[in-house]
Amino acid sequence: MKISAQEEYGLRCLLQLARAESEGETLTLSQIARREGVSVANAGKLMWILNKAGLVQSQRGTKGGYHLARPASEIHLNEVIRVLDERVESHCKSYTGVLDACVHTGDCGIRPVIVELHQIVDDALSGITLSQLLGTEAKVDAMLHRIQRTKQRSDSSVLRA
Numbered sequence: 001m002k003i004s005a006q007e008e009y010g011l012r013c014l015l016q017l018a019r020a021e022s023e024g025e026t027l028t029l030s031q032i033a034r035r036e037g038v039s040v041a042n043a044g045k046l047m048w049i050l051n052k053a054g055l056v057q058s059q060r061g062t063k064g065g066y067h068l069a070r071p072a073s074e075i076h077l078n079e080v081i082r083v084l085d086e087r088v089e090s091h092c093k094s095y096t097g098v099l100d101a102c103v104h105t106g107d108c109g110i111r112p113v114i115v116e117l118h119q120i121v122d123d124a125l126s127g128i129t130l131s132q133l134l135g136t137e138a139k140v141d142a143m144l145h146r147i148q149r150t151k152q153r154s155d156s157s158v159l160r161a
Helices: 005-022 029-036 040-052 077-084 088-094 111-125 137-160
Strands: 056-059 065-068
Touching (some): 005 040, 005 065, 040 056, 040 077, 077 111
16 A cells, blocks of 8 residues: 555654654644645644644644644544545546546445455554654654564464463
């Protein structure tokens, strides 16, 4: 599965807000854009989507800016990706060939595979929060491996039962 630029930058912007939150700060749109190396317009679009979804809030005024709507420990990655992702329906509309609509809309052997892949990714991301992504790459990598080992042990014990 491929992560889109919108998903990548959206997650990165949220992590900037999570870091700022831990220091009791809010960030302006230009600060977010500068820290992530994106245009203010692109950051603005992402913040609009994330605000509309209830993941971030904005505050006007001289001390204004953006902040997370909930603590980073309560925002799961699957929720973020769901907000920023194109769903399966748009995938099917994107690959129509030279026609206006896919010829397999009624009976498609590929659609169940795509749906299942999305579900597997969604399940994996549901166990990871924004707060778990704060820190060094090595720390995050170690945490992800611990989650994977715990899940594998859990799956093995269910199979033995």
